Amino acid sequence: ELTAQQQQLQQGILDLQSQIKQVVSQLNEYSNPPMPGSMEAEDIGQQVLVASKQNRKEFDKLVLEILTA
Numbered sequence: 344e345l346t347a348q349q350q351q352l353q354q355g356i357l358d359l360q361s362q363i364k365q366v367v368s369q370l371n372e373y374s375n376p377p378m379p380g381s382m383e384a385e386d387i388g389q390q391v392l393v394a395s396k397q398n399r400k401e402f403d404k405l406v407l408e409i410l411t412a
Contacts, residue, residue, distance in 0.1 A: 348405075348408065349409075351405065352406070352409060355402060355405055359398055359402070362394065362398070366391050
């Protein structure tokens with residue numbers, strides 16, 4: 344049986360996976376009709392970078408909590 348923290352970690356991983364899927368589908372939408380001079384793909388890339396840094400902090404914090412429990 345999983346502890347509450349293991350469940351929390353598992354949920355965090357599932358959340359990250361679904362976010363990644365969303366991002367990939369967004370990127371596919373933007374890259375299918377390639378528009379010259381379009382900044383949108385770059386904007387998405389920037390958003391992905393920011394989101395991944397934020398999620399990474401949360402993820403690291405969670406892992407640290409589990410390790411120090």
